[in-house]
Amino acid sequence: MIHNEVLDCIRSRRSTRQFKEEQIKEEELEALLEAAVWAPSGSNSQSWLFTAVQNQETLAKLNGLVKEGFQRWVPDDDYPGKLGVKASAQKEGWNFFHHAPTLIIASNRPNYENAMADCALALENLFLAANSLGLGSCYINQLHWLRHDPEVREFLFELGIPKExxxxxSAAVGYIAKESVVPPRKEGTVRIIK
Ligand SMILES: Cc1cc2nc3c(=O)[nH]c(=O)nc-3n(C[C@H](O)[C@H](O)[C@H](O)COP(=O)(O)O)c2cc1C
Incomplete structure (x- = not known):
């Protein structure tokens, strides 16, 4: 097994789901956002927008709107866990970004087939950068699922995310309160043809 800083950072990155309340430093946030925008993008579009939300009242309001949104929401596919999240969202204390002090929302222009790919690559850059700085991070899907919910979208528009x-x-980021267990990687998902 080859070891170097990048490969070890890739191996040791985990999805953090328990964060400290303490906010991350300004320069840490800047480093994460910079890592995101250095990702590749289709035709060098760079049409993404990364909106970092650190205001705790704003985050609490957004969590409330997502909770309400899930009551109206009907999953449109059989993605595992969607129905489970819809149910658990109604529980007291549920928080879709695991109470992280920072939530970074990745959006992109409409009618662009690489929108998800570009943002996913950017977020992986951000996750690895977070790990390299000793921060925890987690991919958060719920805003994507509720991307057509009028009330969630109105609030995101108020935060400056264009309606279209x-x-x-999105990415939850903060200092790690509890290390996550390492989910083993499945066998047989890689092939080499020579
Ligand atoms: C497309 C995608 C969506 C995900 N959505 C969520 C989510 O909404 N909430 C969450 O806690 N983790 C989410 N995750 C994190 C995965 O659960 C996690 O990557 C997986 O369990 C492997 O753990 P690891 O990241 O620590 O290696 C998501 C990951 C991906 C790639």
Whole structure:
């Protein structure tokens, strides 16, 4: 097995789901956003928008709107876990970004087939950068699922995310309160043809 800083950072990155309340430093946020925008993008579009939300009242309001949105929401496919999240969203204390102090929302222009791919690559850059700085991070899907919910979209519009943008994903970021267990990687998902 080859070891270097990048490969070890890739191996040790985990999805964090328990964060400290303490906010991350300004320069840490800047480094994460910079890592995101250095990702590749189709035809060098760079049409993404990364909106970092650190205001706790705003985050609490957004969590409330997502909770309400899930009551109206009907999953449109059989993605595992969607129905489970819809149910658990109604529980007391549920928080879709695991109470992280920072949520970075990745959106992209409409009618662009690489919108998700570009944002996903950017978020992986951001996750690895977070790991390299000793921060925890987690991919958060719920805003993508509720991207057509009128009340969630109105609030995101108030935060400056254009109405026509598609909401691709988001990233929860903060200091790690509890390390996540390492989910083993499945066998047989890689082939080499020589
Ligand atoms: C497309 C995608 C959506 C995900 N959505 C969520 C989510 O909404 N909430 C969450 O806690 N984790 C989410 N995750 C994180 C995965 O659960 C996690 O990557 C997986 O369990 C493997 O764990 P690891 O990241 O620690 O290696 C998502 C990951 C991906 C790639």
């Amino acid at each position: 943008h598609t909401i691709c994903s």
